[in-house]
Structures are given as C-alpha cells and as structure tokens.
Amino acid sequence: MNPRFLEKSKSYLGRAAAKVGSYYCCGLQSFTPKIGHYDVIWCQWVLAHLTDEDLISFVKRCQEGLTTVGIIIVKENVTTEGKDYDHVDSSVARSAEIFRQLFTAAGLRVVQEDKQLGFPEQMYDVNMWALR
Known part of the structure; x- marks a missing residue:
C-alpha cells in the first residue's frame, strides 16, 4: 500500500x-484480480492484516481470478488455538482450524496442507495451504 x-x-x-x-x-x-487470469495466487504473511470478513471476501475474489487449473497458495503464522492479536502491528494470528473454517466459508477446498519445519520453538508455527 x-x-x-x-x-x-x-x-x-x-x-x-x-x-x-x-x-x-x-x-x-x-x-480484485483479473477474472480467469492467474495460474497461481500466492499469499504469504499478509492475511493476518485482514479481518475474517475481508479475508473471506479477498480469497473469494482470488478464486475468481484463477484459470481452470489455477491454485491459491497461503502461507501464514498459526496459533495453537483461537486467535492472537498483535496490537502493535494490528495483525491477528489464527489457528489452523480457523483458517480452514474461513477457507470453507469462502467456498474454497483445501487441496494440500503442510507445516513448515525448522522454525525456532519460540516462534509461531507456519502452515501452508493449497486451495481451489
């Protein structure tokens, strides 16, 4: 921005x-992505700055921006449960379950989900999702 x-x-x-x-x-x-234009839309460490409603709306628009073989990739910090608000940068870390619920609410299907390995224990886990 x-x-x-x-x-x-x-x-x-x-x-x-x-x-x-x-x-x-x-x-x-x-x-709003151009409709039917992208094979991949990659969202990494940015969705934490959206409200739940804006996140759902955004990924719905991204889905419309995909080609027939397109995929949305999301990589975000996750909490073990619930939400963790950061009042310094106005972000929110969500649990993997909450992310799945938001993706479902947007009409997306999780094709693949993985946890990134190798992060220090004192940091949030980082999950990755492939969505259609």
Missing part, C-alpha cells in the same frame, strides 16, 4: 522486474 515500497521492489528485482505484468498499490481488502 506504499508506492515507495512498490517502486523499490522494481529495483530489487532488477531485470526480472520487466517480467512482472502489473504492479498494484492497494490493500488486499480492495484488490
């Missing part, structure tokens, strides 16, 4: 920046 960060990403990517079709400077709660 910060235009300066978006511009910086182009220099970070270097020559590969030319391969990016479009850059969008907006919050996920207002982003």
Whole structure:
C-alpha cells in the first residue's frame, strides 16, 4: 500500500522486474484480480492484516481470478488455538482450524496442507495451504 515500497521492489528485482505484468498499490481488502487470469495466487504473511470478513471476501475474489487449473497458495503464522492479536502491528494470528473454517466459508477446498519445519520453538508455527 506504499508506492515507495512498490517502486523499490522494481529495483530489487532488477531485470526480472520487466517480467512482472502489473504492479498494484492497494490493500488486499480492495484488490480484485483479473477474472480467469492467474495460474497461481500466492499469499504469504499478509492475511493476518485482514479481518475474517475481508479475508473471506479477498480469497473469494482470488478464486475468481484463477484459470481452470489455477491454485491459491497461503502461507501464514498459526496459533495453537483461537486467535492472537498483535496490537502493535494490528495483525491477528489464527489457528489452523480457523483458517480452514474461513477457507470453507469462502467456498474454497483445501487441496494440500503442510507445516513448515525448522522454525525456532519460540516462534509461531507456519502452515501452508493449497486451495481451489
């Protein structure tokens, strides 16, 4: 949502920046992907900044943005149960069960779910989901 960060990403990517079709400077709660356009939509460590309602709405719109073989990948911190609010950065860590409920409410099906290994014990677990 910060235009300066978006511009910086182009220099970070270097020559590969030319391969990016479009850059969008907006919050996920207002982003709508082009219908039937994407083979993969990857959401990593960003959904914690959406309310449950905005998350459901966002992934519904993402589903509409997929091609017939498309898939949504989600990678997020998870709590052992319930929700953990961070009042410093206004994020919320959800349990894996809550994520599954939100995905189902959005009409998505979990194709694959895994836990990332190798994180220190004092950190949140990180789960990954493949959704259709």
